[in-house]
Amino acid sequence: MTSKVALLLEDEALIALDIESTLADDGYEVVSFATCAEALDWLQLNAPAVAILDLHLRDGPSNAVALLLTERGIPFVVHSGISGSAASAPDFSAGTWLNKPSSGHDMLASISNALRTTAPRHEL
Numbered sequence: 177m178t179s180k181v182a183l184l185l186e187d188e189a190l191i192a193l194d195i196e197s198t199l200a201d202d203g204y205e206v207v208s209f210a211t212c213a214e215a216l217d218w219l220q221l222n223a224p225a226v227a228i229l230d231l232h233l234r235d236g237p238s239n240a241v242a243l244l245l246t247e248r249g250i251p252f253v254v255h256s257g258i259s260g261s262a263a264s265a266p267d268f269s270a271g272t273w274l275n276k277p278s279s280g281h282d283m284l285a286s287i288s289n290a291l292r293t294t295a296p297r298h299e300l
Contacts, residue, residue, distance in 0.1 A: 180203060180204050180205065180225040180226070181204065181205050181206075181207060181222070181224045181225055182199050182204040182205070182206050182207070182224055182225060182226050182227065182228065182287075183207050183208075183209075183215060183218070183219070183222075183224040183226070183227040183228070184196065184199070184206055184207065184208040184209070184227070184228045185208075185209055185210075185212070185215050185227070185228065185229045185230055185233055185238055185241060186208065186210065186228070186230050186233075186255070187210040187211070187230065187232075187233045187234045188230075191230075191276070192208055192210075194280070195228060195255075195283060196208060197280075198280035198283055198284065199283075199287075201280075202284055204225075204226075207222070207224065210233060210234050211233050211234045211235040212233055212235050212236060212237075212238050212240055212241050213235055215238075215241050216240060216241060216244065219241070219244055219245075223248065223250060224250060225250075225251075225291075226250070226251050226252065226253070226287050226290060226291060227241070227245055227250060227251070227252040227253070228252065228253045228255050228283070228287070229241060229242060229245075229252055229253070229254050229255065229256075229268075229271070230255055230256055231254065231256040231258050231268070232256075232258070239265075239267040239268075242254070242267045242268050242270070242271060243267050245270070245271075246267075246270040246271075251271075251272070251287075251290035251291050251293070252270070252271045252272070252290060253271060253272045253273075253274050253283070253286045253287055253290050254268050254271040254272070254273050254274065255274045255276060255278065255283070255286075256273075256275070256276055257275065257276040257277075271290065272286045272287075272289050272290040272293070273286075274286040
């Protein structure tokens, strides 16, 4: 059986490990990056089932990744400690919002919601 692939963009190692563990326990193969540049390179040849994005990574905001995911119809969860106006930023409007800190249960529920509410994806 082929596992589902989840893209994780998180630059805090402990948070990334926690999310990776939660997703692996739910049957996901997790591909994790700490920078937008790495994620954008990977996305040139790959299409995950879902993505989890922090708003701000080592090389800046993840807007470009969110836009690419939206264009390709790939569901994503915005997982961030930043709230307010950032939550309504147009680049992230197609995503499901989940505030940090969050439980594994909340992460999986947000992923499930993102998968239900995202339009069909466009393949590479």
